[in-house]
Amino acid sequence: MDIMALNARDEEQYGNNHLGLGLSLSLGLGVATAAPVEVEPPPPPRQQQQRAISVAPITSLPAPQWWKWNGPGLFFGTTMDQQQQPAAARHGHEMPFLRGVDVNRAPAGDTRRGSCSEDDEEPGGASSSPNSTLSSSLSGKRAAPARSGGEVADHTPRAGGGSDDEDSGGGSRKKLRLSKDQAAVLEESFKEHNTLNPKQKAALAKQLNLKPRQVEVWFQNRRARTKLKQTEVDCEFLKRCCETLTEENRRLQREVAELRVLKLVAPHHYARMPPPTTLTMCPSCERLASASASADQAGRAGPCWGPLPVFVDGPARRP
DNA sequence: CCCATAGACCCCCTTACATCA
DNA sequence: CCTGATGTAAGGGGGTCTATG
Numbered sequence: 333m334d335i336m337a338l339n340a341r342d343e344e345q346y347g348n349n350h351l352g353l354g355l356s357l358s359l360g361l362g363v364a365t366a367a368p369v370e371v372e373p374p375p376p377p378r379q380q381q382q383r384a385i386s387v388a389p390i391t392s393l394p395a396p397q398w399w400k401w402n403g404p405g406l407f408f409g410t411t412m413d414q415q416q417q418p419a420a421a422r423h424g425h426e427m428p429f430l431r432g433v434d435v436n437r438a439p440a441g442d443t444r445r446g447s448c449s450e451d452d453e454e455p456g457g458a459s460s461s462p463n464s465t466l467s468s469s470l471s472g473k474r475a476a477p478a479r480s481g482g483e484v485a486d487h488t489p490r491a492g493g494g495s496d497d498e499d500s501g502g503g504s505r506k507k508l509r510l511s512k513d514q515a516a517v518l519e520e521s522f523k524e525h526n527t528l529n530p531k532q533k534a535a536l537a538k539q540l541n542l543k544p545r546q547v548e549v550w551f552q553n554r555r556a557r558t559k560l561k562q563t564e565v566d567c568e569f570l571k572r573c574c575e576t577l578t579e580e581n582r583r584l585q586r587e588v589a590e591l592r593v594l595k596l597v598a599p600h601h602y603a604r605m606p607p608p609t610t611l612t613m614c615p616s617c618e619r620l621a622s623a624s625a626s627a628d629q630a631g632r633a634g635p636c637w638g639p640l641p642v643f644v645d646g647p648a649r650r651p
Numbered sequence: 652c653c654c655a656t657a658g659a660c661c662c663c664c665t666t667a668c669a670t671c672a
Numbered sequence: 673c674c675t676g677a678t679g680t681a682a683g684g685g686g687g688t689c690t691a692t693g
Contacts, residue, residue, distance in 0.1 A: 508681070509669070549682060552662075
């Protein structure tokens with residue numbers, strides 16, 4: 333079955349929205365020097381659309397190194413604590429990246445029931461029993477490396493059946509690299525949905541001759557990679573913001589000093605000047621405007637801060 | 652209706668292995 | 673050939689949510 337079709341079909345049923353919105357940083361700085369690292373923000377999930385902060389590509393950050401690898405469309409995570417998320421979002425499909433705080437750091441010693449989320453739909457009947465780390469580790473093991481000569485492209489992983497897992501011997505786990513084709517299909521699917529519902533997972537696994545668990549793990553790791561890269565972009569953006577604001581601060585301090593000198597040297601002339609406090613400088617466009625004008629335009633006093641940047645990756649924008 | 656439990660799914664951190672310079 | 677760095681598949685802990693008895 334065609335994965336994309338399945339994705340589209342099941343999306344409604346599972347509410348598998350990607351969320352790619354969210355802002356990982358509550359920066360309202362439309363720094364003029366920031367660059368368009370990208371982007372094509374994916375559609376905010378239905379539930380989350382109102383949360384969407386005004387977003388816009390920034391325009392001067394150079395595309396990071398990973399851009400080639402990642403391609404356009406990186407999700408922009410947020411620092412929203414998991415507990416602040418809507419329930420539906422927290423559970424799975426909707427807001428995978430809306431986290432900034434590790435809420436998992438609970439006191440140790442919580443012996444939990446089966447945390448190994450082994451797939452029930454495992455084809456070979458090697459289903460998991462929760463609480464059984466044995467079954468988990470066994471089923472998760474890879475078959476022979478099947479990789480030689482350094483070329484990964486055409487090897488067909490034997491992980492699908494998992495029947496030859498035991499030949500790894502001694503419990504040492506063997507790693508299997510997914511073929512380029514498999515990775516490409518997974519990547520395409522990830523662009524559509526950064527999470528999978530069970531049907532999609534099973535269909536993908538079948539199509540790629542992998543275990544559903546492998547597909548699930550790939551998506552988990554892919555989300556983690558996306559988040560990591562996004563964090564790097566965020567850091568770069570913050571650095572640029574900091575630099576820009578520092579420079580702006582220096583400039584304003586120089587200006588204040590000049591005005592003080594002017595006030596001392598030519599007090600009469602200075603008296604005819606409008607008080608500086610009535611002026612507002614937009615750090616983005618560097619236009620000078622009266623506070624009242626800004627307030628009229630934006631509904632609040634202050635500079636016309638540009639829209640927030642958004643970096644997106646993952647599922648494509650929903651039409 | 653409330654509660655406990657099981658199951659599913661997620662994220663995070665870590666480990667182990669493959670690959671490459 | 674050896675080795676350190678890097679990438680990534682997978683293991684496991686722990687959190688939340690839903691279904692069920």
